[in-house]
Amino acid sequence: MANTYTQIYIHYVFVVKGRDNLIKETIREELQKYITGIIKNHGHLCIAIYCMPDHTHILIGLNPIQSVCDLARDIKANSSKWINEKKFLKNKFNWQIGYGAFSYAQSQVQTVVKYINNQPAHHRKTSFREEYIDFLSKFRVDYNEEYLFEFLD
Template identity: 35%
Template structure:
């Protein structure tokens, strides 16, 4: 029998100290590059989006993908792209990330959520958003580690 799977993750991570380093002029190319990186890692970039201080990814994975390895390689490649293409050497990501499993029937909702990040963040900060997502997912957290 073949291996059948449906593994989807919503991954969120921010720039160091949530600095608004991702510029409007190159954000689209940056998100495209991240999508290409995800493909290069053998996963499926269902949606890539975000704003100046963080990214959201909806990723379809294989059974052989380890989320920690996937995120590490995406962050590493994205940082290298900003350094080489934009020339902004201070750019780095915050340590850690948030990851949530997504059922197949919820992928379209999560995709729309990611697509509407710009509008969403006119009303809410990244930290407020993260707390809301963590609470919705039933994840306990210590607020001191969100700073």
């Protein structure tokens, strides 16, 4: 739409169903490229992405033509389908139901990019459970423990 200008940064967190370590290093970069393509094809900008074995972080410059929840649904559905069609795994791949989505100001983007790119080192010190609950606390998101991701650690 003419004369519409936006700057919306969303940090998504998706978790592998059952918190299984299914995103192997051998497919990580290819999966990241595929997810980046999904984001681009929907008119958004993928600023940073890192797929850990059991969860994924993505920082997106969101185009308001699509809602946060619709983009999450499309990324998860299409990437799951792609992983299964490629037969990377013996069993069917799925993301857990739900996702985290956290907004940032432009002044915070480089810090978030560094955080996402540093995921392997970060998780040598911090569990995913600690990380995710820290996000919820920092962003003052009310949550019910019963509906959080399956935490196995």
